[in-house]
Amino acid sequence: MTSLPVLPPTQTAVPGDDADARPRKVHLLNVTDEGLKDWLAERGYPAFRGKQIRRWLFSGRAESFETMSDLPAKLRSELAESFDIFQASEAHVSTSRDGTEKILVRLADGGEVECVLLRDGDRRSICVSSQVGCAMGCVFCASGLDGVDRNLTRGEILEQMLRLQHRLPAEERLSHIVMMGMGEPLANLPGVLAALDVARNPDGLGISPRRITISTVGLPPAIDKLAASGVPYNLAVSLHAPNDELRSQLVPVNQKIGIEPVLAAADRYFASSGRRLTFEYVLLGGVNDSEACAHELTRVLRGRTVMMNVIPYNPVEGLPYRTPSKESISRFRQILEASGVNVMFRQRKGDEIDAACGQLRRNRGSIGEKSPAT
Numbered sequence: 001m002t003s004l005p006v007l008p009p010t011q012t013a014v015p016g017d018d019a020d021a022r023p024r025k026v027h028l029l030n031v032t033d034e035g036l037k038d039w040l041a042e043r044g045y046p047a048f049r050g051k052q053i054r055r056w057l058f059s060g061r062a063e064s065f066e067t068m069s070d071l072p073a074k075l076r077s078e079l080a081e082s083f084d085i086f087q088a089s090e091a092h093v094s095t096s097r098d099g100t101e102k103i104l105v106r107l108a109d110g111g112e113v114e115c116v117l118l119r120d121g122d123r124r125s126i127c128v129s130s131q132v133g134c135a136m137g138c139v140f141c142a143s144g145l146d147g148v149d150r151n152l153t154r155g156e157i158l159e160q161m162l163r164l165q166h167r168l169p170a171e172e173r174l175s176h177i178v179m180m181g182m183g184e185p186l187a188n189l190p191g192v193l194a195a196l197d198v199a200r201n202p203d204g205l206g207i208s209p210r211r212i213t214i215s216t217v218g219l220p221p222a223i224d225k226l227a228a229s230g231v232p233y234n235l236a237v238s239l240h241a242p243n244d245e246l247r248s249q250l251v252p253v254n255q256k257i258g259i260e261p262v263l264a265a266a267d268r269y270f271a272s273s274g275r276r277l278t279f280e281y282v283l284l285g286g287v288n289d290s291e292a293c294a295h296e297l298t299r300v301l302r303g304r305t306v307m308m309n310v311i312p313y314n315p316v317e318g319l320p321y322r323t324p325s326k327e328s329i330s331r332f333r334q335i336l337e338a339s340g341v342n343v344m345f346r347q348r349k350g351d352e353i354d355a356a357c358g359q360l361r362r363n364r365g366s367i368g369e370k371s372p373a374t
């Protein structure tokens with residue numbers, strides 16, 4: 001290969017990684033349009049072949065070059081010699097009764113991440129990972145239990161999206177993307193933004209930024225960078241507690257940041273993007289579900305145009321947290337609603353397949369092969 005059509009890697013070093021064991025072909029989903037154009041030009045092919053290839057990848061759902069029937073046979077074989085369309089594999093797929101499908105994706109270097117397809121009426125939403133593991137260490141989350149290994153590349157993020165798209169019948173298309181799988185998306189901003197550029201491009205997946213949500217624990221400098229990108233993605237800030245004392249216990253990175261700077265960065269994002277903010281609050285039984293917490297939360301949110309997304313906790317094996325009682329959920333809800341907060345209690349889709357982030361990877365690691373949809 002003479003040209004270098006690949007995006008600069010956003011990966012951190014993988015301890016013990018053996019470069020020789022990595023696939024020698026280039027991950028096509030890591031190749032920019034310009035890079036592909038150069039690669040084609042070096043071999044005497046016109047630029048429009050690049051558009052055709054892209055159409056096959058994102059609309060045609062191609063998994064092999066052989067199926068790209070309007071490309072010359074010679075080009076198809078040259079592509080197959082140089083590139084892989086997918087480089088990961090599906091280590092496990094689970095389907096729940098409500099139609100939620102979750103894939104445990106094994107990456108080329110053996111790392112594992114999770115991604116989920118959720119069916120809700122006409123919506124076909126996907127939840128995608130941005131890192132292998134997570135450094136934020138939220139105490140109730142399976143993804144952060146072992147820390148972070150590395151950032152995902154653009155191609156690895158796009159591959160999750162396409163693998164989920166391929167699970168839909170031909171007449172259905174993806175409608176929403178949530179960067180809320182394993183990892184902190186704003187800790188891998190270059191990889192995430194590069195993948196979302198393709199996802200929102202009409203020649204890519206064609207999903208409007210208004211239907212794309214980036215979830216974060218709240219890293220103020222990265223929120224400002226996201227605002228500076230000028231693309232009005234939805235921002236969902238995981239609050240999980242109404243004060244610093246409790247939040248620092250639940251989201252350890254808060255010790256270095258504090259709620260106020262997070263809220264101020266979220267306000268700046270709202271001011272520059274015009275997109276309504278969402279705050280996420282995982283409701284943990286006996287921890288952050290008291291009436292006092294609900295009242296304090298209403299004071300924190302006063303004067304802000306937000307949607308409060310409350311998610312009753314999905315228990316994780318080995319962690320000491322429990323689902324809140326029905327009574328405390330309804331009390332919490334009443335207090336927020338009475339104060340005029342827009343609140344949504346999210347139904348937990350795919351409970352029986354460990355749909356909370358990091359659970360499938362962890363449970364498979366600890367208890368071996370699980371049968372789908374138990």
Ligand code: SF4
Pocket residue numbers: 134135136137138141142143144181182183184217357
């Ligand atoms: S909840 Fe999100 S940010 Fe927190 S540890 Fe899990 S993956 Fe990371």
